[in-house]
Amino acid sequence: MASTTPEPARLPDTRPGADPGADPGADTNLGWSLAVVLRRWHERMESALSDLPHGSRGYHVLAAVSPGEPPTQAALAERLLIDRSVMTYLLDDLEKAGLVRRRIDPGDRRVRRVCATEHGREVLAVVRERVEHTEEQVLAGLDAPTRELFRHIAQRAAVAIQEASPATDPCAAVRQVVGDGAEGPVGTANRGGRRRTGRGTRN
Amino acid sequence: MASTTPEPARLPDTRPGADPGADPGADTNLGWSLAVVLRRWHERMESALSDLPHGSRGYHVLAAVSPGEPPTQAALAERLLIDRSVMTYLLDDLEKAGLVRRRIDPGDRRVRRVCATEHGREVLAVVRERVEHTEEQVLAGLDAPTRELFRHIAQRAAVAIQEASPATDPCAAVRQVVGDGAEGPVGTANRGGRRRTGRGTRN
DNA sequence: CGGCATCGTTTGACGAACAAACTAGTTTTG
DNA sequence: CAAAACTAGTTTGTTCGTCAAACGATGCCG
Numbered sequence: 155m156a157s158t159t160p161e162p163a164r165l166p167d168t169r170p171g172a173d174p175g176a177d178p179g180a181d182t183n184l185g186w187s188l189a190v191v192l193r194r195w196h197e198r199m200e201s202a203l204s205d206l207p208h209g210s211r212g213y214h215v216l217a218a219v220s221p222g223e224p225p226t227q228a229a230l231a232e233r234l235l236i237d238r239s240v241m242t243y244l245l246d247d248l249e250k251a252g253l254v255r256r257r258i259d260p261g262d263r264r265v266r267r268v269c270a271t272e273h274g275r276e277v278l279a280v281v282r283e284r285v286e287h288t289e290e291q292v293l294a295g296l297d298a299p300t301r302e303l304f305r306h307i308a309q310r311a312a313v314a315i316q317e318a319s320p321a322t323d324p325c326a327a328v329r330q331v332v333g334d335g336a337e338g339p340v341g342t343a344n345r346g347g348r349r350r351t352g353r354g355t356r357n
Numbered sequence: 358m359a360s361t362t363p364e365p366a367r368l369p370d371t372r373p374g375a376d377p378g379a380d381p382g383a384d385t386n387l388g389w390s391l392a393v394v395l396r397r398w399h400e401r402m403e404s405a406l407s408d409l410p411h412g413s414r415g416y417h418v419l420a421a422v423s424p425g426e427p428p429t430q431a432a433l434a435e436r437l438l439i440d441r442s443v444m445t446y447l448l449d450d451l452e453k454a455g456l457v458r459r460r461i462d463p464g465d466r467r468v469r470r471v472c473a474t475e476h477g478r479e480v481l482a483v484v485r486e487r488v489e490h491t492e493e494q495v496l497a498g499l500d501a502p503t504r505e506l507f508r509h510i511a512q513r514a515a516v517a518i519q520e521a522s523p524a525t526d527p528c529a530a531v532r533q534v535v536g537d538g539a540e541g542p543v544g545t546a547n548r549g550g551r552r553r554t555g556r557g558t559r560n
Numbered sequence: 561c562g563g564c565a566t567c568g569t570t571t572g573a574c575g576a577a578c579a580a581a582c583t584a585g586t587t588t589t590g
Numbered sequence: 591c592a593a594a595a596c597t598a599g600t601t602t603g604t605t606c607g608t609c610a611a612a613c614g615a616t617g618c619c620g
Binding site: 183184185186187188189190191192193194195196199210214217234235289292293294295296300303304305307308309310311312313314315316317318 | 386387388389390391392393394395396397398399402413417437438492495496497498499503506507508510511512513514515516517518519520521
């Protein structure tokens with residue numbers, strides 16, 4: 155292609171913020187920078203995690219669920235910036251894949267607490283390495299210590315934003331925590347209705 | 358609400374990466390962090406720039422166009438991660454608002470070069486302050502020097518990504534650059550057809 | 561002059577996000 | 591204790607943005 159378009163001249167510097175430090179008022183690119191980095195992250199991650207039910211989303215959920223106390227779906231949705239309604243079928247698929255389980259909180263039976271299964275933790279461990287590797291690639295333009303620094307600052311900023319979130323509540327209690335898993339696999343819900351799996355062969 | 362839900366207990370640490378440095382494998386939150394920050398940025402920006410034709414997008418375009426040589430639409434779209442087809446009506450609206458102008462490159466009449474009008478530059482100057490102020494708010498969780506550092510690193514990462522972009526090519530020449538603006542306001546194109554302003558009353 | 565490539569525009573379709581209605585369960589109030 | 595009010599989760603429908611393909615116009619090259 156362009157086998158005969160030998161044009162050595164290039165756009166000099168129209169890029170929003172190329173040549174940092176050169177133009178004084180050009181450091182208003184935060185949105186652009188984040189969008190570029192995040193998009194690349196997303197691209198690579200989706201192809202790297204294509205075997206997880208919902209790609210990078212599934213990973214986020216799995217990672218958010220695996221460590222401490224099983225959070226409620228609402229709490230999960232809020233942290234991960236995912237709509238409640240989306241969270242529903244996202245968890246449907248993760249559960250179908252045997253990665254997480256929904257258990258009814260005995261203290262408040264409206265609430266489903268999401269916890270990772272053994273298999274889920276195993277998968278997470280494997281996938282996490284892939285994620286780390288991919289992230290390194292995305293930030294390949296930075297040297298190692300700067301990468302680390304960037305991650306750290308981004309995280310601090312994000313945590314601060316989430317904590318200062320308007321609707322974010324002070325009430326997401328754990329009660330006493332289930333302890334044993336003798337709650338039955340929900341049983342409720344899922345009473346028929348079309349599967350909104352999307353993704354599959356549509357039309 | 359919850360006027361009487363005095364539950365001091367909180368989720369200890371389910372957040373993907375709260376308490377940084379505590380758990381070794383938890384620094385895989387880059388995607389989450391960026392998503393949170395970017396979303397907040399977007400929210401605030403859209404409300405702060407509601408008077409620009411396409412909000413933060415319009416700002417990006419205006420800012421990318423104002424400094425150096427007028428880029429082609431394709432180059433703009435590539436830099437700003439906007440689809441060609443979207444760029445079309447985005448520029449339609451910016452032009453309608455008198456902020457930019459499309460001029461046919463005399464050297465290659467297929468190409469439209471986008472440049473800011475006088476009014477566009479004025480508006481940009483005003484808006485830029487608003488943007489900076491809003492960004493400070495978004496990064497309020499960081500102290501001032503860290504904010505600056507974060508911006509700087511993010512930009513470096515983004516620039517590196519864009520330069521290493523796969524499809525990004527070495528051919529986006531400027532030729533000799535127009536020089537004078539005696540090209541007439543395109544005239545071509547826009548030959549009837551529905552306005553895809555969307556947005557309006559659909560069905 | 562005839563094929564091939566590129567830029568910009570238009571059109572169409574698909575998927576994700578958002579909002580609203582509904583059920584089940586819990587808490588509050590008269 | 592019963593009714594009202596509220597929350598968690600699911601379901602449904604609508605809307606919006608993004609992406610892919612087709613088209614007209616222009617330029618390049620043999």
